[in-house]
Amino acid sequence: MKGNGLPRAEVPAAFDAGAAAYDRLVGLNPGYHRDLRLSARRLLSGGGMRILDAGCGTGASTAALLTVAPDAQVTAIDASGAMLARARGKSWPSTVEFRHTPVEELSGVAGPFDAVLAAYLLRNVDDPDATLRTLRGLLRPGGTLALHEYSVRDSRRARWVWNAVCGAIVIPLGRVTTGDATLYRHLRRSVLAFDGVADLCDRLSRAGFTDVRTGTMPGWSRGIVHTVLGTAP
Numbered sequence: 680m681k682g683n684g685l686p687r688a689e690v691p692a693a694f695d696a697g698a699a700a701y702d703r704l705v706g707l708n709p710g711y712h713r714d715l716r717l718s719a720r721r722l723l724s725g726g727g728m729r730i731l732d733a734g735c736g737t738g739a740s741t742a743a744l745l746t747v748a749p750d751a752q753v754t755a756i757d758a759s760g761a762m763l764a765r766a767r768g769k770s771w772p773s774t775v776e777f778r779h780t781p782v783e784e785l786s787g788v789a790g791p792f793d794a795v796l797a798a799y800l801l802r803n804v805d806d807p808d809a810t811l812r813t814l815r816g817l818l819r820p821g822g823t824l825a826l827h828e829y830s831v832r833d834s835r836r837a838r839w840v841w842n843a844v845c846g847a848i849v850i851p852l853g854r855v856t857t858g859d860a861t862l863y864r865h866l867r868r869s870v871l872a873f874d875g876v877a878d879l880c881d882r883l884s885r886a887g888f889t890d891v892r893t894g895t896m897p898g899w900s901r902g903i904v905h906t907v908l909g910t911a912p
Contacts, residue, residue: 694736698761700856702737707852710904714896715743715798715827718906721894722825723747728793731817732756733782734800738766740827741775744796754788756780782810790817798827802873811886818911824888826879826907833875837902841870844899876905883909 694701705711723730723744728751732741735755744753752774757763758781767777780786782797782804795814804810814824831837845867853863874882876893883891888909896904 692759694757694759694762694862698737698759698765700853701762702739702765704852704856705739710896710898710900712739712743713898714900714904715740716746717894717896718798718825718827719743719747719796721906721908722794722796722823723751728752729791730754731788731790731792731795731814733795733797733814734758734803735766735777736762736799738769738771738777740796740798741766741771745772745775750774754778754792756782756785756788758782782813785813785817788817791819791822792817793819793822795822795824796827797824799829801826801828801879802869807874807882808886811882811888815887815909815911820911822911824883824909824911826883826905828873828879828905828907829870829903830873830876830879830905830907831870831903832873833877834902838871840899841903842867876907879905879907883907887912 728748730744730751730753732744732753732755735741735757741753741755744751754776756778760779763777763779778787780788782800795818797814801807801810818824831841850860850863850867854860880891880893889912890910892908894906895901
């Protein structure tokens, strides 16, 4: 294991192992689904759109997108087959399709999209800059990317809260629920090692995005979970 979490090649398997309990665990976080819906509102203006949900997991981000744009055509992808199976087992409109592919390959996925949501994805890839360039290439001119992500490096308070929540709640609960805390230790370490918001904005600019802007969340995740938006030129 690397100091910043699992190597990329091991991340899908860790999510596979945690898939059965994932929805139950994130449901215990009072802000999890609310925060995803807020990022979806920041990304979308509503109406019929073609959207890529990159790193959809068990479909929470997909559901958030549909609360804002219920008529959208959504292509949802994930590298974890078990997480994707959980997503596919839920009820969805015919305008939603799921594809089992890592963002580095994008098998069977082609743009242009009007919008891309990447929730909790970027810190789990080996080359974030290449991933951002790939996502920009899938957007139509004027299309928008939203990263929904933990970022605590710029704030001492945020790091303290994150460590406290992980140490006292997330990791012990993950261990009790699944019998293996690997995924949740990875979560803690990968977030601590990930970009601060300022560096994340710089990444988007270097990848060619314009009008880069950010917003954080209410409640306990204020200053911890953020939306970072950029526009494809």
